Amino acid sequence: MGYPNPAESEYDLFMTGHAGCSVSTALGLKSGDDLMPGEEGRHSVAVIGDGAFPSGIVYEAMNNAGGLKKKMLVVLNDNKMSICPRVGGLAEYLDRLRMTSFYTGLKSEVVKVLERVPILGDPVEKLLWQVKESVKAGLHGGMLFEELGFRYVGPVDGHNIGQLRKYLAMVKDVAGPVLLHVVTEKGHGFKPAAEDPVFFHTPAPFERDDNCVVSIKKSSSRAYTAAASDAVFDLMQSNPRVTIMTAAMCQGNQLERIRDTYPDRFFDTGICESHAVAFAAGQAKAGLRPIVDIYSTFLQRSYDQIFQEVALQKLPVTFLLDRAGLTGPDGPTHHGAFDLAYMRVFPNMVVMAPGDERDVQPMVQFALTHDAPCSIRYPKSNVDSIDRVPTPIELGRAEVLDWGRDGVIVCCGTLLKSCQKAAAELRQEGLEIGVINARFIKPLDTETLLRAVDESPFVVTVEEGCLAGGFGSALVEAATDARISTAHVRRVGIPDRFIEHGERSELLAAVGLDVPGIVSACREMAAQTEGYTVPARRQVS
Ligand SMILES: Cc1ncc(C[n+]2csc(CCOP(=O)(O)OP(=O)(O)O)c2C)c(N)n1
Numbered sequence: 381m382g383y384p385n386p387a388e389s390e391y392d393l394f395m396t397g398h399a400g401c402s403v404s405t406a407l408g409l410k411s412g413d414d415l416m417p418g419e420e421g422r423h424s425v426a427v428i429g430d431g432a433f434p435s436g437i438v439y440e441a442m443n444n445a446g447g448l449k450k451k452m453l454v455v456l457n458d459n460k461m462s463i464c465p466r467v468g469g470l471a472e473y474l475d476r477l478r479m480t481s482f483y484t485g486l487k488s489e490v491v492k493v494l495e496r497v498p499i500l501g502d503p504v505e506k507l508l509w510q511v512k513e514s515v516k517a518g519l520h521g522g523m524l525f526e527e528l529g530f531r532y533v534g535p536v537d538g539h540n541i542g543q544l545r546k547y548l549a550m551v552k553d554v555a556g557p558v559l560l561h562v563v564t565e566k567g568h569g570f571k572p573a574a575e576d577p578v579f580f581h582t583p584a585p586f587e588r589d590d591n592c593v594v595s596i597k598k599s600s601s602r603a604y605t606a607a608a609s610d611a612v613f614d615l616m617q618s619n620p621r622v623t624i625m626t627a628a629m630c631q632g633n634q635l636e637r638i639r640d641t642y643p644d645r646f647f648d649t650g651i652c653e654s655h656a657v658a659f660a661a662g663q664a665k666a667g668l669r670p671i672v673d674i675y676s677t678f679l680q681r682s683y684d685q686i687f688q689e690v691a692l693q694k695l696p697v698t699f700l701l702d703r704a705g706l707t708g709p710d711g712p713t714h715h716g717a718f719d720l721a722y723m724r725v726f727p728n729m730v731v732m733a734p735g736d737e738r739d740v741q742p743m744v745q746f747a748l749t750h751d752a753p754c755s756i757r758y759p760k761s762n763v764d765s766i767d768r769v770p771t772p773i774e775l776g777r778a779e780v781l782d783w784g785r786d787g788v789i790v791c792c793g794t795l796l797k798s799c800q801k802a803a804a805e806l807r808q809e810g811l812e813i814g815v816i817n818a819r820f821i822k823p824l825d826t827e828t829l830l831r832a833v834d835e836s837p838f839v840v841t842v843e844e845g846c847l848a849g850g851f852g853s854a855l856v857e858a859a860t861d862a863r864i865s866t867a868h869v870r871r872v873g874i875p876d877r878f879i880e881h882g883e884r885s886e887l888l889a890a891v892g893l894d895v896p897g898i899v900s901a902c903r904e905m906a907a908q909t910e911g912y913t914v915p916a917r918r919q920v921s
Pocket of ligand 1: 397398399428429430431432433457459461462463566627628629651678681
């Protein structure tokens with residue numbers, strides 16, 4: 381697995397892939413050890429990158445550690461890069477600290493001279509003392525961390541292992557919290573990576589020959605990410621009030637063209653998802669149409685801001701949830717399994733999932749004209765296109781591709797093509813199965829979907845999201861509220877367990893979300909409901 385995994389190594393204490401939590405967990409480990417008899421002497425070390433460092437939780441943890449005065453070490457690996465070059469005021473501060481190494485000699489000389497300045501009587505003495513301290517403070521790096529209760533040590537060259545060892549040995553005996561600022565180069569040791577650290581953060585598989593790349597296995601197919609980014613680009617061109625936020629994922633979200641064309645309306649907050657959402661709320665209040673483009677899994681960081689700053693205020697913020705569904709080799713920390721469930725519970729929120737590429741642009745366009753928050757989710761996959769003339773996007777309207785005499789598949793999202801293929805396969809067996817592109821999870825198209833539940837021998841719902849609280853769940857709730865039996869509704873989606881890493885296609889197959897899985901769900905339902913007659917509709921309240 382590409383991320384720490386305790387099942388793979390005893391040195392991986394946590395399975396973790398969301399940036400920024402190491403200082404908190406290291407402080408928890410230390411304070412835990414201190415309360416466990418015999419464990420008090422253990423060391424607790426957090427290693428954190430400068431890209432993760434601006435996350436708000438880091439300052440919550442440092443504030444707590446400074447107050448508790450726990451003996452712990454935070455190693456800040458400063459390579460001047462997040463995935464893209466790091467941004468923000470803290471980045472500039474770290475840049476200034478890096479510079480101080482050049483002045484170390486001068487700095488100590490000046491401090492020595494200041495120490496020798498004689499102290500005269502009051503009030504001159506007081507004034508001089510103040511001047512002296514402020515000059516020393518200016519010369520002494522890391523005041524920000526020192527004020528939080530950390531001893532700042534560095535910057536240290538992280539590629540000089542001998543020197544690094546000396547520093548580690550030195551700080552090992554310091555009583556309270558220490559921040560060791562280590563300076564490194566991203567991609568160090570492999571020339572192509574050092575020259576293009578953005579690409580080499582997560583490169584496609586490549587073959588190498590000593591210090592050069594021989595070939596890169598690059599996919600030429602178009603991804604949903606590109607479809608969404610192109611749609612946003614076009615809409616930014618026609619509407620000057622549209623802005624876009626990313627939380628350090630400019631490259632992953634394919635926003636480079638937008639960043640370069642509309643630098644004033646492109647905002648990279650750094651790895652600060654909760655801030656990005658509240659920031660967008662402010663812009664929406666000011667009259668703009670902000671788009672928050674964040675992976676489904678990372679948006680979980682901003683749950684309270686989605687609730688309070690956006691949904692509660694009914695502000696027109698558009699959420700683009702990239703990597704929604706099974707993300708593949710990144711594994712459990714990165715699968716976007718929960719967003720349908722977590723988004724649909726908020727009043728005012730419109731929740732959409734395109735059925736194919738041709739739904740993407742109209743959905744973004746719809747969101748930008750709708751006077752309330754909207755979310756649109758799409759997976760980490762290449763685009764599909766369904767052979768049809770798409771109906772226009774209309775609030776709370778599903779798109780019926782076919783009605784089927786023997787059953788209906790209702791698909792929420794881009795597995796629509798697989799659903800169509802499954803229906804075609806079942807047709808060979810004599811089963812006439814309809815396919816509906818749900819498009820809206822909220823508001824649900826109750827007219828169309830409850831008709832399907834009411835009139836079809838069976839309904840299979842398909843979603844690349846958790847079954848608990850997801851789309852199928854929403855349909856069953858709506859049917860129950862309408863007093864329609866749901867015994868013949870089968871939900872196919874991500875079960876109530878964390879899904880391992882693997883190729884996306886393998887993972888989809890493992891949870892029954894591939895064509896054979898959908899076919900067999902339909903077959904089972906057809907067998908169970910053979911000779912089934914639809915009950916007369918009970919009174920709808
Ligand atoms: C909460 C969260 N948001 C976004 C990401 C995506 N992400 C993965 S690595 C990375 C950059 C991290 O930079 P840094 O901490 O400096 O580590 P480096 O790769 O430079 O060593 C980002 C933004 C993430 N893992 N977690």
